[in-house]
Amino acid sequence: MPETAIQVRGLRKSYGAVSAVAGIDLSVCAGEVFALLGPNGAGKTTTVEILEGHRRRDAGEVVVLDADPELGTRGFRSRIGIVLQSTGLQPYLTVDEVIELFRGYYPNPLPLDEIVSLVGLEEKRHERVLRLSGGQQRRLDVAIGLAGNPELLFLDEPTTGFDPSARHVAWNMIRGLQSLGKTVFLTTHYMDEAQALADRVAIIVDGAIVAEGPPGTLGGRADAATRIRFHLPPGSSRPPIQLTAQTDGSVDIVTPDPTQTLYDLTSWALANGVSLLGLEVSKPSLEDVYLSLTRREIS
Numbered sequence: 691m692p693e694t695a696i697q698v699r700g701l702r703k704s705y706g707a708v709s710a711v712a713g714i715d716l717s718v719c720a721g722e723v724f725a726l727l728g729p730n731g732a733g734k735t736t737t738v739e740i741l742e743g744h745r746r747r748d749a750g751e752v753v754v755l756d757a758d759p760e761l762g763t764r765g766f767r768s769r770i771g772i773v774l775q776s777t778g779l780q781p782y783l784t785v786d787e788v789i790e791l792f793r794g795y796y797p798n799p800l801p802l803d804e805i806v807s808l809v810g811l812e813e814k815r816h817e818r819v820l821r822l823s824g825g826q827q828r829r830l831d832v833a834i835g836l837a838g839n840p841e842l843l844f845l846d847e848p849t850t851g852f853d854p855s856a857r858h859v860a861w862n863m864i865r866g867l868q869s870l871g872k873t874v875f876l877t878t879h880y881m882d883e884a885q886a887l888a889d890r891v892a893i894i895v896d897g898a899i900v901a902e903g904p905p906g907t908l909g910g911r912a913d914a915a916t917r918i919r920f921h922l923p924p925g926s927s928r929p930p931i932q933l934t935a936q937t938d939g940s941v942d943i944v945t946p947d948p949t950q951t952l953y954d955l956t957s958w959a960l961a962n963g964v965s966l967l968g969l970e971v972s973k974p975s976l977e978d979v980y981l982s983l984t985r986r987e988i989s
């Protein structure tokens with residue numbers, strides 16, 4: 691396995707007058723979970739399809755597992771796994787039969803038992819596809835993506851439509867893939883998913899990467915001012931601190947020095963017998979950063 695799983699320089703792709711990907715650079719290390727985020731129409735699918743070898747680029751260098759995906763050699767295809775948003779699976783085959791069918795397409799498939807256990811379908815092995823729940827079918831989609839024992843797995847919105855507990859099961863499954871040394875390239879619209887899973891995130895807007903880095907520091911999050919929020923009880927006086935906003939008794943303070951501000955605030959509250967109801971201290975969330983970077987697209 692190369693140290694760099696994906697290397698992209700100056701990638702461009704237009705559809706007629708529409709510039710879908712306008713010169714992006716990307717680098718994904720082997721063994722990393724990398725998430726590509728962006729609003730609808732930003733260029734994610736176009737980028738991923740080029741990386742998978744399913745779409746030709748207009749310009750730029752693309753190296754995936756030491757190969758040019760555009761050449762689409764059999765060797766390259768056997769080293770990547772692709773999980774699309776929905777796979778039309780044979781409804782009357784059982785889980786085991788579907789996985790076996792796809793294992794048969796690859797030279798060095800992952801053992802059946804290992805695939806079934808990785809995706810958590812042990813209890814459904816002999817169930818027909820049509821009797822699986824939506825979440826179980828999605829896990830079977832992932833099982834198919836794993837059939838050839840790929841080094842690099844592309845996951846397109848892996849948990850769309852899942853209930854919260856099914857999402858957490860899927861997240862654990864993706865962490866399990868990473869612990870096996872697989873590289874995972876993920877697209878998602880869920881910021882909590884990117885935060886929970888990704889080592890690094892890139893945000894694409896209008897075909898250009900506008901931010902890239904670990905989710906905890908993206909867009910200057912780590913250095914951003916801290917927000918302190920609470921409610922004042924009715925009739926309470928106001929703390930002697932600069933308040934950023936106050937509506938319906940809710941108080942917002944944005945401070946670059948939370949240690950001092952919290953000290954001033956809680957000292958005042960204790961001295962005056964005031965409860966700071968629902969006190970919260972937070973940094974901007976990944977979603978806050980995402981929305982500020984993509985605002986033009988969404989509005």
Ligand code: ATP
Pocket residue numbers: 705708709710728729730731732733734735736737
């Ligand atoms: P979504 O989140 O909605 O799936 P995306 O980020 O995956 O969006 P793309 O599907 O890559 O975005 O589309 C990028 C731009 O290219 C959009 O403006 C889209 O309309 C356009 N586009 C995509 N595929 C084609 C095509 N086959 N022909 C013409 N235009 C296309």
